[in-house]
Amino acid sequence: MRARKVKTEIRQEQFAQAALKLVAAQGWQRVSLAAIARQVGVVTSAVYRHYKCKDDVLNAVLDLAEQKFRRNVQIARSTATEPVAQLHELLRRHVNLIVSGLPIPRVILSEEVLAGSARHRERVNAIYQAYLGEIVAVIRNGQAQGSITKETDAETLSLMWLGLVQSPAILWVWSKGAFDLQGHCERAWHVFAKSICTERCQAANGAFSRPHPVGRRLPAMPQH
Amino acid sequence: MRARKVKTEIRQEQFAQAALKLVAAQGWQRVSLAAIARQVGVVTSAVYRHYKCKDDVLNAVLDLAEQKFRRNVQIARSTATEPVAQLHELLRRHVNLIVSGLPIPRVILSEEVLAGSARHRERVNAIYQAYLGEIVAVIRNGQAQGSITKETDAETLSLMWLGLVQSPAILWVWSKGAFDLQGHCERAWHVFAKSICTERCQAANGAFSRPHPVGRRLPAMPQH
DNA sequence: TGTACATCAGTGAACGCGCGTTCACTGATGTAC
DNA sequence: TGTACATCAGTGAACGCGCGTTCACTGATGTAC
Numbered sequence: 001m002r003a004r005k006v007k008t009e010i011r012q013e014q015f016a017q018a019a020l021k022l023v024a025a026q027g028w029q030r031v032s033l034a035a036i037a038r039q040v041g042v043v044t045s046a047v048y049r050h051y052k053c054k055d056d057v058l059n060a061v062l063d064l065a066e067q068k069f070r071r072n073v074q075i076a077r078s079t080a081t082e083p084v085a086q087l088h089e090l091l092r093r094h095v096n097l098i099v100s101g102l103p104i105p106r107v108i109l110s111e112e113v114l115a116g117s118a119r120h121r122e123r124v125n126a127i128y129q130a131y132l133g134e135i136v137a138v139i140r141n142g143q144a145q146g147s148i149t150k151e152t153d154a155e156t157l158s159l160m161w162l163g164l165v166q167s168p169a170i171l172w173v174w175s176k177g178a179f180d181l182q183g184h185c186e187r188a189w190h191v192f193a194k195s196i197c198t199e200r201c202q203a204a205n206g207a208f209s210r211p212h213p214v215g216r217r218l219p220a221m222p223q224h
Numbered sequence: 225m226r227a228r229k230v231k232t233e234i235r236q237e238q239f240a241q242a243a244l245k246l247v248a249a250q251g252w253q254r255v256s257l258a259a260i261a262r263q264v265g266v267v268t269s270a271v272y273r274h275y276k277c278k279d280d281v282l283n284a285v286l287d288l289a290e291q292k293f294r295r296n297v298q299i300a301r302s303t304a305t306e307p308v309a310q311l312h313e314l315l316r317r318h319v320n321l322i323v324s325g326l327p328i329p330r331v332i333l334s335e336e337v338l339a340g341s342a343r344h345r346e347r348v349n350a351i352y353q354a355y356l357g358e359i360v361a362v363i364r365n366g367q368a369q370g371s372i373t374k375e376t377d378a379e380t381l382s383l384m385w386l387g388l389v390q391s392p393a394i395l396w397v398w399s400k401g402a403f404d405l406q407g408h409c410e411r412a413w414h415v416f417a418k419s420i421c422t423e424r425c426q427a428a429n430g431a432f433s434r435p436h437p438v439g440r441r442l443p444a445m446p447q448h
Numbered sequence: 449t450g451t452a453c454a455t456c457a458g459t460g461a462a463c464g465c466g467c468g469t470t471c472a473c474t475g476a477t478g479t480a481c
Numbered sequence: 482t483g484t485a486c487a488t489c490a491g492t493g494a495a496c497g498c499g500c501g502t503t504c505a506c507t508g509a510t511g512t513a514c
Contacts, residue, residue: 005476005490029253032467042491045469049490054468125398156411159395163387163412170390171383174349187380188387195419229457229509256500266458269502273457278501 003042011050014040016060023061024102033057058120065104066127068097073134083142084201087135087161088189095185098169099177132158139196147201157196164188227266235274238264240284247285248326257281282344289328290351292321297358307366308425311359311385312413319409322393323401356382363420371425381420388412 006014018039022031033054037044051057076090097104108124135158142148148157165185172181194202230238242263246255257278261268275281300314321328332348359382366372372381389409396405418426 002475003491008490011490033469034467043493044467045471045493046491048469121398128395128398152411152415156408156415159392159408160388160412160415163389163391164384165387166394167387167390168383171352174345174352184380184383187376188384191376191380191384191419195415226508227458232457235457257502258500267460268500269460269504270458272502 003046008050011040011042011046012060015047015050015057016064019057020061020064020102020104023058024104028058055117055119059123062120062123062127065108066130068102068104069127069131072097073131077138082147083138083145084147084193084197086138087142088193090135090138091161091164091185091189092182094165095182098165098172099181132162135161142201146198148196149198152196160192164192227270232274235264235266235270236284239271239274239281240288243281244285244288244326244328247282248328252282279341279343283347286344286347286351289332290354292326292328293351293355296321297355301362306371307362307369308371308417308421310362311366312417314359314362315385315388315409315413316406318389319406322389322396323405356386359385366420366425370422372420373422376420384416388416 015036018036019031022035022039033047034044036057037047047057051060072090072093076086076093080086080089108128132155136154139148139154139157139161143150143154165181168179168181168184168188172179239260242260243255246259246263257271258268260281261271271281275284296314296317300310300317304310304313332352356379360378363372363378363381363385367374367378389405392403392405392408392412396403
């Protein structure tokens with residue numbers, strides 16, 4: 001059966017979304033153009049009407065990822081005014097990005113990107129650097145206005161912030177979602193927040209006194 | 225030219241080591257049996273004299289990784305007696321594992337393992353669970369003898385500990401070693417250690433008062 | 449110590465499969481007159 | 482409003498390449514007598 005004819009901009013978007021979904025589920029290398037095309041409802045070779053090659057599709061996926069990152073930063077900045085609260089909000093959103101079925105960090109960690117073409121490595125590097133740059137800015141902000149301790153440089157803290165999600169996210173993938181990523185991140189955040197907040201900030205923010213209770217523990221090993 | 229005939233146990237070891245090295249450099253999917261065989265100095269089909277299939281070679285690589293992890297834990301436990309010091313020592317060793325050219329975490333993060341066969345996912349999961357289990361044990365130890373705060377559960381802290389290296393390690397890979405992973409981890413460790421140590425422990429351990437200076441900053445973006 | 453035979457590692461050619469990519473063709477949509 | 486033509490998205494067959502895997506054969510090593 002012949003698929004309906006659709007404008008190339010729309011198809012490009014469809015392919016990118018389909019690819020994002022599939023890559024998130026299986027990793028880039030395992031996703032074939034055939035699978036992407038099937039998802040969209042056209043034949044494999046139709047992809048070439050809208051993208052020059054498979055690489056370009058991945059690039060479009062990275063565009064989507066970049067957008068999501070940017071949007072999250074914007075929203076977090078406008079939702080909260082206090083830098084520490086902004087960091088907390090962004091962390092929550094980052095976790096949601098992973099849990100919501102669009103595990104974008106998965107795309108970014110994919111082998112194609114870690115070991116693959118220089119083009120993609122640099123691209124992802126750029127996205128992450130920009131993201132970390134935003135975090136650094138927020139932290140500096142907090143340091144300037146006295147809510148975050150100046151003892152440690154903002155770059156180190158920004159990477160620590162990211163590390164709060166990154167490793168647990170891997171565990172989450174392995175456990176197929178059984179591991180309580182959100183709960184863990186909240187608990188980890190409290191430890192982290194406490195250690196970077198000045199007394200002034202801690203006094204103003206009573207929330208740190210009550211860490212979230214542990215819900216599910218580490219996932220049990222799968223039985224063989 | 226015909227390769228010298230070598231006992232199968234030795235060849236197995238050689239293939240595993242060669243595979244580890246190559247996987248660390250390029251990721252599993254990109255490593256071909258041809259490349260592994262070339263590294264060892266035999267012809268591709270010779271691999272089948274010693275392994276049933278490519279999957280089995282990866283399994284041997286995971287054996288090596290598991291050994292390294294185990295060894296590090298043992299050494300860290302015997303080198304230091306105080307739990308906090310043990311965590312510090314193990315962190316240093318973990319970083320060295322990455323920096324030393326045998327980026328084992330890279331193997332473990334590889335797509336084959338994240339998205340690949342259930343067999344390998346479960347295997348790696350088991351290795352990591354065991355590793356984290358050791359960390360948890362050390363932390364509980366510290367909590368019991370009063371050097372680590374009991375405010376946060378040991379599981380959460382163990383994942384935070386791992387996160388200190390994991391994310392920066394990715395940056396390190398991207399920057400092709402330009403990022404100062406060791407320096408960062410030392411600085412991050414001090415922040416973390418301070419936040420989990422009780423006053424008693426901090427008083428006993430003056431080292432926490434002087435965080436390491438920032439050497440190289442985040443790596444500059446590669447130029448296009 | 450020498451000979452005969454079994455075992456086992458190494459070789460290269462060939463197979464088969466998956467998959468990205470190309471291409472000539474079809475048919476729908478949009479535009480000019 | 483209708484006709485002619487250009488543009489452009491969709492199709493399926495075919496190609497080519499990489500790579501894991503198989504297989505019959507070679508030749509070295511080790512063992513039995």
